[in-house]
Amino acid sequence: MIELPVFRLEAFFSKWDALLQYNLAQSDAETMTVGEVLALGTDEDQRAFHDLGLGYPLGWGANELRQAIASTYEEIDWEHTLVFSGAEEAIFWAMEELARPGDHAIVTVPNYQSMESVTLATGADVTGVMLDPRNDWALDLDEVRKALRPNTRLIAVNFPNNPTGAVPDEATFRGLAELCDERDIRLFSDEVYRGLEVEGSTPLPQAADISPTALSLNVMSKAYGLSGLRIGWVASQDHEMLERLERRKHYTTICNAAPSEMLATIALRHADEIRARNQAIIAANLPVFREFFVERWGALFEWERPQGGCVSFPRYLGAEGAETFCRDLLEQEGVCVLPPSIYRSELREVPGDHFRMGVGHRGPRPALEAFDRFLSRRFAKGAKRGG
Numbered sequence: 494m495i496e497l498p499v500f501r502l503e504a505f506f507s508k509w510d511a512l513l514q515y516n517l518a519q520s521d522a523e524t525m526t527v528g529e530v531l532a533l534g535t536d537e538d539q540r541a542f543h544d545l546g547l548g549y550p551l552g553w554g555a556n557e558l559r560q561a562i563a564s565t566y567e568e569i570d571w572e573h574t575l576v577f578s579g580a581e582e583a584i585f586w587a588m589e590e591l592a593r594p595g596d597h598a599i600v601t602v603p604n605y606q607s608m609e610s611v612t613l614a615t616g617a618d619v620t621g622v623m624l625d626p627r628n629d630w631a632l633d634l635d636e637v638r639k640a641l642r643p644n645t646r647l648i649a650v651n652f653p654n655n656p657t658g659a660v661p662d663e664a665t666f667r668g669l670a671e672l673c674d675e676r677d678i679r680l681f682s683d684e685v686y687r688g689l690e691v692e693g694s695t696p697l698p699q700a701a702d703i704s705p706t707a708l709s710l711n712v713m714s715k716a717y718g719l720s721g722l723r724i725g726w727v728a729s730q731d732h733e734m735l736e737r738l739e740r741r742k743h744y745t746t747i748c749n750a751a752p753s754e755m756l757a758t759i760a761l762r763h764a765d766e767i768r769a770r771n772q773a774i775i776a777a778n779l780p781v782f783r784e785f786f787v788e789r790w791g792a793l794f795e796w797e798r799p800q801g802g803c804v805s806f807p808r809y810l811g812a813e814g815a816e817t818f819c820r821d822l823l824e825q826e827g828v829c830v831l832p833p834s835i836y837r838s839e840l841r842e843v844p845g846d847h848f849r850m851g852v853g854h855r856g857p858r859p860a861l862e863a864f865d866r867f868l869s870r871r872f873a874k875g876a877k878r879g880g
Contacts, residue, residue: 495614514827515860519851522718522771534759561761578746580712580725586741592617598647621840630659651683656849658799680707685715686802688768701728724757803853
């Protein structure tokens, strides 16, 4: 059995949930109700959902769901998809399968903790490649090349990135995939925020579409806002690898919930519509956050809109530090943003003056009003731009 450290994000919410009144830390897009999802389907879909049997579904996922998943790719057919219970299960098993003792792996930093922690726990030697905070958290392909070793077997990345919202340019991403193919390295690409790029930006190609061995991870939770379904998946042109992951899944969930699979199928048949809805919510929110963090409180924060996804990583400039600031904000006003300790890394030093905040839910103004009360008490007019 591998030993894993405390999952800091989940432990944080377990500790502070009772105090939370305004959650500005959400990592997902605005959700929908069961009724709203069903309304997207046909009359036949709704009858089928009502009459759905609650026996064991197929371990790989329902064929209809896998076909709907495959429709979101260019080069992937339904047989080259494997459904998991959310993205976390997929990360857990993929990192264990792709990294072994004696192997070398590369993981981008900052990251979603499990991608780093599980890889370290496998016994592999792991190197962190830091996204550049001085350059909009850009991925430097030369830094990846410098980190390569003869025994490098895995490169794991997440774009649009959580927590920074960074997205590399397409040439860099394709170059990364080509580098992996040339060196016989597996590329594991967490693409759960794909489809929420800012207006005018083109989504990156999916790794499974452009590499014969890469694995693409996605989920209903983030860009689709349907986290309660607990439906994620891995797509890859390498069917043998998917078979190995499916055998590992026998030891955890075995299969997924049939109602969730049916609702996910309906939603994915309307994928463009749902993502467009969520993009519109983010687009409406971004000027509100800019007005607050740049125009009103610009002396205390450095804030840039995410290049993709629905999370951002502002920098706090106050003297007491971002960790204390985040704790006091939660204790005094019930406003939750994620402190920098959540994104601490064992591989590289993540700047400790940033906190994570979500921008994908409707109605952020009440939370920002409480945020403003906190800042006004603490700093009065001296910290406000032009104050």
